[in-house]
Amino acid sequence: MNKKTVLKNVFFDGAKRDILIAGNLFEKVRTPLEPVDYEGAEIVDCSHFAIMPAFYNGHTHAAMSLLRGFADDMELYKWLSEYIWPTEAKLTPEDIAVGSRLAILEMIKSGTVFFADMYWHREQTMRVVEEMGIRAAIGVTFAESLMSPEAWAANVDFLKNHTGETERVQLVVMPHAIYTVGEEKTAELIELAHSENYKIHTHLSETTVEVKNCEVQYKCTPVEFWKRLGGLNSNFSAAHCTHFTASDRKIFAEAGATAILNPCSNMKLNSGIPQIAEMLKDGLKIGLGTDGASSNNNLDMQEEMKTVALLAKYLGTAETLPAHEALDMATCNVANFFGLKAGRIAECYLADCLLIDLNNERMVPCYNVYSNWVYSANSSVIDSVMCNGKFVMRGRHIDGEEEILRNARECAARLALK
Ligand SMILES: [Zn+2]
Numbered sequence: 001m002n003k004k005t006v007l008k009n010v011f012f013d014g015a016k017r018d019i020l021i022a023g024n025l026f027e028k029v030r031t032p033l034e035p036v037d038y039e040g041a042e043i044v045d046c047s048h049f050a051i052m053p054a055f056y057n058g059h060t061h062a063a064m065s066l067l068r069g070f071a072d073d074m075e076l077y078k079w080l081s082e083y084i085w086p087t088e089a090k091l092t093p094e095d096i097a098v099g100s101r102l103a104i105l106e107m108i109k110s111g112t113v114f115f116a117d118m119y120w121h122r123e124q125t126m127r128v129v130e131e132m133g134i135r136a137a138i139g140v141t142f143a144e145s146l147m148s149p150e151a152w153a154a155n156v157d158f159l160k161n162h163t164g165e166t167e168r169v170q171l172v173v174m175p176h177a178i179y180t181v182g183e184e185k186t187a188e189l190i191e192l193a194h195s196e197n198y199k200i201h202t203h204l205s206e207t208t209v210e211v212k213n214c215e216v217q218y219k220c221t222p223v224e225f226w227k228r229l230g231g232l233n234s235n236f237s238a239a240h241c242t243h244f245t246a247s248d249r250k251i252f253a254e255a256g257a258t259a260i261l262n263p264c265s266n267m268k269l270n271s272g273i274p275q276i277a278e279m280l281k282d283g284l285k286i287g288l289g290t291d292g293a294s295s296n297n298n299l300d301m302q303e304e305m306k307t308v309a310l311l312a313k314y315l316g317t318a319e320t321l322p323a324h325e326a327l328d329m330a331t332c333n334v335a336n337f338f339g340l341k342a343g344r345i346a347e348c349y350l351a352d353c354l355l356i357d358l359n360n361e362r363m364v365p366c367y368n369v370y371s372n373w374v375y376s377a378n379s380s381v382i383d384s385v386m387c388n389g390k391f392v393m394r395g396r397h398i399d400g401e402e403e404i405l406r407n408a409r410e411c412a413a414r415l416a417l418k
Helices: 062-067 076-088 093-109 122-132 149-160 183-196 208-218 222-228 246-255 263-268 276-281 301-315 323-330 332-337 369-376 401-417
Strands: 004-012 015-022 025-028 042-045 049-053 055-060 112-117 135-142 169-175 200-204 236-240 258-261 285-288 353-357 382-387 390-393
Touching: 049 369, 055 093, 055 236, 055 258, 055 285, 055 301, 055 332, 062 076, 062 093, 062 122, 062 401, 093 112, 093 122, 093 390, 093 401, 112 332, 112 382, 122 135, 122 169, 135 149, 149 169, 149 183, 169 183, 183 200, 183 222, 200 222, 208 222, 222 246, 246 276, 258 332, 263 301, 276 285, 276 301, 285 301, 285 323, 285 332, 301 323, 301 369, 323 332, 323 369
Parallel strands: 004 042, 004 049, 055 112, 112 135, 135 169, 169 200, 200 236, 236 258, 258 285
Antiparallel strands: 004 015, 015 025, 049 353, 353 382, 382 390
């Protein structure tokens, strides 16, 4: 029989309610429960909690948490070529597991139950996702200029065999960027994604240098490049989208593609600011991601959500992007792209959620719980996190936390010495 949980007296939609979770789904959310619903259920006292959808991080590089603070205060290309890529080349598969554990610990503590990951040694990250009980879209990452033909072929086989896909782990075709994967190989990956029914995710229009080089090499913008190759559709999402032209926005919206914005990383690397207000006017689908912890420098989706809301208002008007729409960008918009019926507290949706402590000073007073959550709170207000109907953090406790931190410190000390 499915495990049943009742969240008793939880604040949702303006009232205290009892919410029934059966197996991995919300079964009764708005309808009053009947005596039979409580039978055999774990009853969780939520009388000082509000329920919120959990976060879905649309773009990150989880294991890069090991390189948090390793190199700061410089622009993207210098940061990548002189510091990040040479150090990443030294990471062992075990280092990736250690870094992924650190990242997922931080994600759970800040309310994230899903991440789309672009990195190397993906098997390690997949294993850790399974262990720690959350979800992920794991990128099979392609970068012509950074990998051997054999490694490329192994990636293609990995995808053709649908290796390691599970209930909580999906694979995604991830060409790194236009400047690391050429036209012919990009076309090959589009064909592979279409034939094997995979989503595509890539870095796109992140910097003015990328856009200028694309214009020199291909005589078009990065968005036009993807359109020309037939890769732009509702199965395509791109991180950053910082330097879209008006025409790019129109093309992207018409294709039904999803822009995953990473404003904190963009500002820190001085890459630019995505034209959020214009994107909203043009009807783009928009989700959020943190990017890696070495350019953010954390994986906190609440911060990203607040930042995008503030930037949208700065670029548009005070009415642009109200709190609940910013919340959608960090939750259901990302889940929708990755084909998950999740990111809302609603019947038949996946039972992923946060219990928010209404006794935390940042939640008092509480005229509007969504306003508090987007504009006032930080992750300290999250008491518990549920993924797929199971608690992955309860009372801010996560099993194995001390060991995860100890291993990450030891690994970072080794990297610094190399
Ligand atoms: Zn990235």
